[in-house]
Amino acid sequence: MLNVVLRWLPRSAAATMKYLDEYRDPGAASRYVDAIAALVRQKWTLMEVCGGQTHAIVRYGLHELLPSQVEIVHGPGCPVCVTPAERISRALDLARRPNVILCSFGDMLRVPAGDADLLRVRAEGGDVRVVYSPLDALQIATQHPDRDVVFFAVGFETTAPAIAMTVQQAARLALPNFSVLVSHVRVPQALDALLSDPDNRVQGFLAAGHVNTIMGMAEYEPIARAYRVPIVATGFEPLDILQGVYMCLRQLEEGRAEVENQYTRAVRPAGNEAAITALQDVFEVVDRVWRGMGTIAASGLGLAAKYARFDADRRFDWTDVQVEEDSARCIAGSIMRGHSRPSDCAEFGAGCTPDHPLGAPMVSSEGACAAYFRYGVA
Numbered sequence: 001m002l003n004v005v006l007r008w009l010p011r012s013a014a015a016t017m018k019y020l021d022e023y024r025d026p027g028a029a030s031r032y033v034d035a036i037a038a039l040v041r042q043k044w045t046l047m048e049v050c051g052g053q054t055h056a057i058v059r060y061g062l063h064e065l066l067p068s069q070v071e072i073v074h075g076p077g078c079p080v081c082v083t084p085a086e087r088i089s090r091a092l093d094l095a096r097r098p099n100v101i102l103c104s105f106g107d108m109l110r111v112p113a114g115d116a117d118l119l120r121v122r123a124e125g126g127d128v129r130v131v132y133s134p135l136d137a138l139q140i141a142t143q144h145p146d147r148d149v150v151f152f153a154v155g156f157e158t159t160a161p162a163i164a165m166t167v168q169q170a171a172r173l174a175l176p177n178f179s180v181l182v183s184h185v186r187v188p189q190a191l192d193a194l195l196s197d198p199d200n201r202v203q204g205f206l207a208a209g210h211v212n213t214i215m216g217m218a219e220y221e222p223i224a225r226a227y228r229v230p231i232v233a234t235g236f237e238p239l240d241i242l243q244g245v246y247m248c249l250r251q252l253e254e255g256r257a258e259v260e261n262q263y264t265r266a267v268r269p270a271g272n273e274a275a276i277t278a279l280q281d282v283f284e285v286v287d288r289v290w291r292g293m294g295t296i297a298a299s300g301l302g303l304a305a306k307y308a309r310f311d312a313d314r315r316f317d318w319t320d321v322q323v324e325e326d327s328a329r330c331i332a333g334s335i336m337r338g339h340s341r342p343s344d345c346a347e348f349g350a351g352c353t354p355d356h357p358l359g360a361p362m363v364s365s366e367g368a369c370a371a372y373f374r375y376g377v378a
């Protein structure tokens with residue numbers, strides 16, 4: 001399948017690439033671009049799913065190197081961006097409680113829900129702590145047996161296994177004061193939702209390779225078949241992305257719609273069996289609201305009943321959680337559906353900047369708006 005492209009690479013490089021710089025080689029990238037230009041005969045719209053891929057595309061200007069017939073739009077693959085205001089409102093509510101220590105990854109601190117965010121609650125006296133691993137939160141719980149320690153768990157199938165293993169460890173330790181506010185989401189169901197939208201423009205996906213590293217490839221087969229779209233598990237370096245684009249376009253030009261794997265150095269067809277086992281033990285599939293996209297059936301993970309004692313949703317009384325709507329000026333939902341670009345937003349770079357964000361895509365290190373701002377895309 002890849003021989004056509006790989007022959008453009010230096011023979012030794014194609015055989016032995018293993019260092020990061022080699023996946024950023026301008027000469028090899030140029031040969032991929034030439035191969036793509038020679039392949040394409042009509043207009044196509046592809047979506048990269050992951051925010052990490054978005055940043056690589058924008059940072060290296062890959063979208064500008066492609067032929068004019070090929071449009072790349074940005075998908076819902078920024079975990080912070082899709083976390084709904086309702087979940088953030090609950091985190092804010094917990095952080096305001098005197099006996100709670102709310103632990104979170106740093107990206108979540110500045111995501112607004114209404115006119116509040118966790119950073120502001122911390123400034124007002126809430127005990128909000130940035131951690132680098134859910135195990136850090138577990139350790140804080142052991143150090144503060146008189147406080148309730150809650151970990152705010154967001155993200156895709158990539159981060160969920162670490163949460164699952166942390167919950168299993170909390171169960172082994174019989175920790176009475178640790179719980180998780182879960183907001184995990186599943187990627188295939190989001191692709192299904194995008195494709196079932198009557199206004200959908202996406203004709204092929206560069207799937208997020210790290211999700212496939214965990215979950216394997218099988219979940220995408222029924223989607224590719226049902227909607228006749230190619231789905232290529234793709235990595236995050238420039239040559240990964242160009243190769244993923246080539247593979248996707250080649251399928252489209254040949255009238256195929258299959259699931260393929262560009263990211264073979266990390267993705268095995270069956271995924272990571274140990275991680276999947278942990279996910280199946282700790283979580284159950286639930287419907288989930290995606291910020292800007294609404295409720296998507298079976299698109300989330302919630303704690304299974306056997307771990308209910310670690311579920312913050314069940315553990316705490318919730319009397320007055322406000323579900324704050326996003327600013328009407330923010331078009332994040334339209335961007336994540338591939339209908340608009342950050343530069344189409346009237347607030348981009350004016351009313352909305354990383355210092356004064358109106359929406360999550362400008363806050364998150366994986367957000368499309370932050371990428372356009374950081375790399376100066378007009």
Ligand code: SF4
Nearest residue numbers: 330331345352359369
């Ligand atoms: S630039 Fe700001 S307001 Fe506009 S879509 Fe992005 S995050 Fe929302």
